[in-house]
Amino acid sequence: MTKINVVALGGVRENGKNMYAVEVDDQIFVCDFGLKYPDNDLLGIDIVIPDLTYLEDNIDKVAGIFLTHGHADAVGALPYFLSEHQVPVFGSELTIAIAQIFMGQHPRTKKFKDYHVIDDKSVIDFGDVSVSFFKTTHSIPGSLGIDIDTPEGQVVYTGDFKFDQSAAPMYQTDYQRLAQIGSKRVLALLSDSANAESPYQIASEREIADTIAEDFKYHEGRIIVAAVASNIMRIQQVLNAAAATNRRVVLTGRDVQKIVQTAIKMDYLHLPNGEILATTKELKQLKPEETVVLETGKMGEPLKSLDRMATSRHRLVHINEGDLVYIVTTPSHAMETAVARTKDSIYRAGGDVKTVTDKFHVSGHGTRTDLQLMQNIMHAENLIPVQGEYRNLSAHAEALHEIGVPFENIFIPKVGDIISYDKGKMNISGTVPAGNTMIDGIGVGDIGNIVLRDRKMLSEDGILIAVVTIDRRKKRVVARPKIQSRGFVYIKTSKDLLAECGQIVKDTIQHNLDDKKFDWGDLKQDVRDKLSRYLFDQTKRRPVILPVIMEVNQNSAKRQ
Structure with a gap:
């Protein structure tokens, strides 16, 4: 009997970081290789990728990486694995092109060449296993689901999908292919759950396009559009609305320029006329009623850029009286506070705000x-x-149970869980190393819980530094300790508090110098403990305390 394991290395019980390994005997098929952007409590972290230990430990088994679409949550982690391992990557034409953009941002993966462009007609033979694909509807062209056909049955991964009967031809779902897959034994279905909890019907893209065009038509001033760079469908709707109202579009984000130019070259994005795009140099010459500014912001998140525009800190655009800021992306629930704060800043600057979600429920994921x-x-x-x-995931399970699927046949895994097929049944049989790998600058995985805890403490209560010089031979403190504070108290109004801190440090060090069992580690910890107790009693705060203790020999200093 064929041994089959499904391992969720990311993308479950979290938003983003999609990565699922399907192990069939001695071959591993990796579906998607995504990242996620950090929550507010991950201070200073740029992105988060899955723990790649399982794949690295089994690198000889990895048959390939199969990508469903070109969003960061499906392709963004590729450079951090392919810089060390040569594994073939499969995806649609646009998906591979966007993956190459991500790869090109890293010096060690710029020269990676093992890409394979496939489409919904492709079938890749791996001996007893074959991998084929099917078209799905999402916010970017070239979105595909993955069908891994094994001797025991098919393991199907939908990727991001929704059903939209009015979708444009390049976005349409292939229902006939879905029915063909369903006519044979489907052992397991890994299905998109991102919108499972919503009770609302998703608006069709045709309705959204008409609304954007209408809002452009009835606004007389400048329009600033906030969108996600890789949402090609929405960018096409903005270009069409701009052309219909005789406006020109200025692309201000690096992400959007790269992705838009790539989509145009591949004929996935159509310019309504040859002069629709304007350069940033032309921005000042355009009249407000002729201008659309398309801003995606860093890493596809436009809200920070909008806030900079509203507070006159943006390098190109400042929001003025009469500007319309049109948010055509759907921010996650975690961003609601940031959205409200950004809207307030825009109104203060004299602008007006509209969002595509004011009238419709909008999502690229199925209801x-x-x-x-x-x-x-x-x-x-x-x-x-x-x-x-x-x-x-739980709402998805409830929806499936409603149509007759027993709960014992529905598995809601944790990251790292192994779901095995054995003796005709599937069950959770164990775990593999899994979790988050933090990316901070050029550091990969060097930021752990201790560093994050320290950053959190520094952000909440600040730091207090005690600098003191001792002569250990004479068992005395050479000079009165100097106390510095950052983010804890205002020094000029807290002189008495800091003076007492200095005295505590001096007394604590002297006590340790007098002890015959002198130890540097014990000395520093004693200083931290004594200061921490005193400061909490006085302020109810716990700053990070950093003792800096230097040693000199005064006799040697005098001779010199």
């Missing part, structure tokens, strides 16, 4: 009924909800 329809087409024996926080 509850879409998820039920996918299962009704696939007839999967076992369901593995993926791509979403636990509440999304």
Whole structure:
């Protein structure tokens, strides 16, 4: 009997970081290789990728990496693995092109060449296993689901998908192919859960396009559009609306320029006329009623850029009276506070704000009924909800149970869980090393919980530094300790507090010098403990305390 394991290395009980390994005997097929952007409590962290230990320990088994679409949550972690390992990468034409953009940002992966462009007609033979694909509807062209056909049945991964009957041809779902897959045995279905909790019907892209065009038509001033760089469908709608109202579009973000130019070259993005795009140099010459500024911001997150525009800190654009800021992306629930704060800044600057979600529920992910329809087409024996926080996965499980799927056939894994097929049944059989790898600057995985804890403490209560010089031979403090504070108290108004801190440090060090069992580690810890207790009693705060103790020999100093 063929041995089959499904391992969620990311993308479950969290938003983003999608990565799923399907192990069939001695071959591992990796579906997506994504990152996620950090929550507010991950101070200073740029991005988060999955723990790659399992793949690195089994690198000889990895048959390939199969990508469903070109968003960062599906391709963004590739450079951190392919810089060390040569593994073939498969994806649609646009998906591979965007993956190459990510890879090109890292010196060690610029020359990687093992890319394989596939489409929904491709079938890749790996001996007893074959991998094929099917078209899905998402916010970017070239989105594909993955079908891994094994001797025991098919393991199907939907990727990001929704059902939209009015989708443009390049975004349409191939229902006939879905039915063909469902006509054979589907052992397990890994299905997108990101929108499973929402009770609202998703608006069709045609409705959204008409609304954007109407809002452009009735605004007389400048329009600043905030979008995600890789949402090609939305960018196309903005270009069409701009052309219909005789406006020119200025691209201000590096992300959007690279991705838009790539999509244009591949004919996935169509310019309504040859002069629709304007350069940043032309921005000042354009009249407000002729201008659309398309801002994606760093890493595709436009809110910070909008805030800089509203507070006159943006390098190109400052929001003025009469400007319309149009947010055509759907921020996550975690960003609601930031969205409200950004809107307030825009109104203060004299601008107006509209969002595409004011009138519609907008998402690139399937609703509850879409998820039920996918299962009704696939007839999967076992369901593995993926791509979403636990509440999304649980809502997906409830929706599937409504249409007759027993709960014992639905698995909600934790990151690292192994779901095994054994003796005709699937079950969670163990775990592999898994979790988060933090990326901070050029550092990969060198930031752990202790560093994050220290950063959190520094952000909340600041730091207090005690500098003191001692002569250990004479057992005395040479000079009165100097106390410095940053982010803890205002020094000029806290002289008495800091003076007492200096006395505590001096007394503590003297006590340790008098002790016959002198130890540097004990001395520094004693200083920290004594200061920490005193400062908490006086201020109810716990700053990071850093003792800096230097040793001199005064006799040697006098001779010199």
